[in-house]
Amino acid sequence: MGLLSASLLSLPAFAESTAKIEQYQLNMTRGVTDISAEVYDLHMLMFTICVVIAVLVFGAMFWAMWFHRKSKGVKPANFHESVKVEIAWTVIPFIILIFMAIPAAKTLIAMEDASEPDLTVIVTGSQWKWHYKYMDDGVEYYSRLATQPEQISGKFEKGENYLLEVDHPLVIPINKKVRFLVTSDDVIHSWWVPDFAVKQDANPGFINDAWAEVNEPGIYRGQCAELCGKDHGFMPIVVIAKEEADYAAWIGEQKTIIAEAKAEEQRLLAMNMSLEEAMTIGEKVYLANCAACHMPNGEGLPGVFPAIKGSVIATQDQPQHINILLNGVAGSAMQSFAKQLTMTDIAAVITYQRNAWGNNTGDLVQAKDINTAINGK
Numbered sequence: 001m002g003l004l005s006a007s008l009l010s011l012p013a014f015a016e017s018t019a020k021i022e023q024y025q026l027n028m029t030r031g032v033t034d035i036s037a038e039v040y041d042l043h044m045l046m047f048t049i050c051v052v053i054a055v056l057v058f059g060a061m062f063w064a065m066w067f068h069r070k071s072k073g074v075k076p077a078n079f080h081e082s083v084k085v086e087i088a089w090t091v092i093p094f095i096i097l098i099f100m101a102i103p104a105a106k107t108l109i110a111m112e113d114a115s116e117p118d119l120t121v122i123v124t125g126s127q128w129k130w131h132y133k134y135m136d137d138g139v140e141y142y143s144r145l146a147t148q149p150e151q152i153s154g155k156f157e158k159g160e161n162y163l164l165e166v167d168h169p170l171v172i173p174i175n176k177k178v179r180f181l182v183t184s185d186d187v188i189h190s191w192w193v194p195d196f197a198v199k200q201d202a203n204p205g206f207i208n209d210a211w212a213e214v215n216e217p218g219i220y221r222g223q224c225a226e227l228c229g230k231d232h233g234f235m236p237i238v239v240i241a242k243e244e245a246d247y248a249a250w251i252g253e254q255k256t257i258i259a260e261a262k263a264e265e266q267r268l269l270a271m272n273m274s275l276e277e278a279m280t281i282g283e284k285v286y287l288a289n290c291a292a293c294h295m296p297n298g299e300g301l302p303g304v305f306p307a308i309k310g311s312v313i314a315t316q317d318q319p320q321h322i323n324i325l326l327n328g329v330a331g332s333a334m335q336s337f338a339k340q341l342t343m344t345d346i347a348a349v350i351t352y353q354r355n356a357w358g359n360n361t362g363d364l365v366q367a368k369d370i371n372t373a374i375n376g377k
Contacts, residue, residue, distance in 0.1 A: 029194050032216045032241075036197035038107045046100060053096070111197070114211040117179035119172065125182075125189030125202035125224065126335050128231040132170050135181075139254045142340055143168045145234045152234075164221045169238035173247035177213045185328075185335055187229060193222035193237055201226065214241040229333070231292070268344050268367055275351070275364050282352025285345045290353075293333065298357040305333070309357040318363055321350055322373045338374065343367040 030040040068074045124131040126142075133140035146165040150156040159165070172178045182191050182200045189202040196212040214220075222237035242250065273281070287296060290308075294300045298309035308314045313321050325346050328336035337346060347365040354361045 031195045031197050032214055032218065032220065033196050033212050034215070035107070035111055035212070036195060038110065039197045042103055042107050045103065049096065049100060111210075114179045114209045116177070117211060118176040120179045120181060121170065121172070123170075123180050123182045123191050123202065125184040125186075125191065125228070125235075127186050127229050127333055128224075128235040130170075130191070130235070130237060131185075131339070132168075134251075137251050137255070139251065139258065140339070141168050143170065143238070145236060147234075161221065163233060164223070164236045164238070166236055166238045169219070169240045171240045171242060171247065171250055172212075172214065173244045174214050174217055174241045175244065177211055180210045180212070182208045182210060186333065188226050189224050189228045189235070190226035191222070191237065192225035193220055193239060195220040195222075196239075199225055217241050217243055265343065268342070269371055270368075272366050273344070273348065273351075273364070275355070275362075278348045278351040278364060279355060281345065282348035282350070283356070285341065285349040286352055286356075289337065289341070290349065298353070308353050309359065314353045315359050315361055318350075318354070318365070319373075321354070322346075322365070322370065325350060326370070326373060343370040343374075346370050 028040060028043055030037055068076075120135040122131075122133040122135060124133070129142050129144045131140065131142050143166045145163070146167045147159070147161075147163050148156055151158050151162060180191065180198065180200065182202045183206060184202040184204040186204060188204070190199060191202055191210075192199040193212070196214065198210045198212055200208050200210040202208070218241055220239045220241065222239070224232060224235035224237070226232075228235065293305040294308050295305075298307060300307035300309075313324065324334065326336060326338045328334050341349070344367045347367045347370050350365045351363065353359070354363045354365075
């Protein structure tokens with residue numbers, strides 16, 4: 001809890017693209033994994049077969065229409081049923097389908113074989129960001145959209161990777177089999193990286209898996225491919241594939257940062273904020289994390305997102321208020337912020353909500369109160 005500050009990753013906020021996006025590419029990408037190459041080759045094989053069939057069928061049809069037209073005096077044939085023709089148009093398509101099914105089954109089986117991975121990452125979708133947890137190294141963090149709001153509103157010119165930029169990309173090593181365990185905190189999402197030929201649904205309460213073994217270092221981009229709510233288009237994916245030595249160095253840096261963050265958190269737990277400090281910090285946290293749903297004025301959206309201004313939770317029931325921030329509300333868009341914010345930030349935003357917009361409870365929540373709610377001591 002509280003280890004995932006903005007300084008968690010020593011990576012640029014706006015990851016630079018390794019190649020210019022092909023905006024008008026009609027065909028699917030070949031990708032950077034052996035599986036994605038197999039998928040591409042399979043796609044081209046099926047496409048070629050379909051084109052050949054179309055040329056033969058429509059060619060024969062148009063040839064017959066032209067050379068056997070009435071204006072040439074051709075008399076239509078008069079026959080009923082042909083066992084040979086019926087056998088031919090049953091057997092030939094069957095053989096073609098078998099020819100197509102064998103390589104397709106081989107590729108599909110390989111895509112589903114996530115056994116014996118070198119690295120496992122838990123990928124959790126949340127409205128509207130991704131959480132990555134490295135099972136073997138204890139590193140975890142959230143990855144959020146980093147495109148400037150001014151680009152979205154049209155005030156600034158849109159960049160090359162508009163809506164495909166994140167603050168903390170997923171980092172993986174090349175030439176290693178990486179298994180992705182994909183799930184969700186709230187609604188159905190879908191983790192999709194075209195260059196990996198990976199598109200896996202993230203279902204709440206279930207874990208689906210996928211895998212990739214990237215052959216080339218670089219930056220690879222994707223998106224949530226499931227309509228997951230009003231900010232569905234603001235949920236990009238960026239993966240940075242590094243050489244094995246560079247990846248090991250990066251993991252070491254993250255472990256150092258986590259250790260330092262734990263020490264800093266313990267120091268902050270022993271400190272008390274003044275009401276003025278809590279309100280200043282809380283307002284910033286609220287505007288960054290809460291205002292999109294509950295509105296900057298705390299009045300929410302009637303029938304969609306409840307108001308905080310004047311609510312029972314924010315004016316009376318402080319323990320429940322803390323519980324909601326920490327654990328979220330099941331069956332709603334209200335998610336848990338226990339792993340997203342530090343204890344100090346959670347304490348500050350609760351204090352802000354309980355004293356802003358005329359709530360004026362006078363309550364001052366400290367980081368140690370949040371620690372007690374989490375750990376019971």
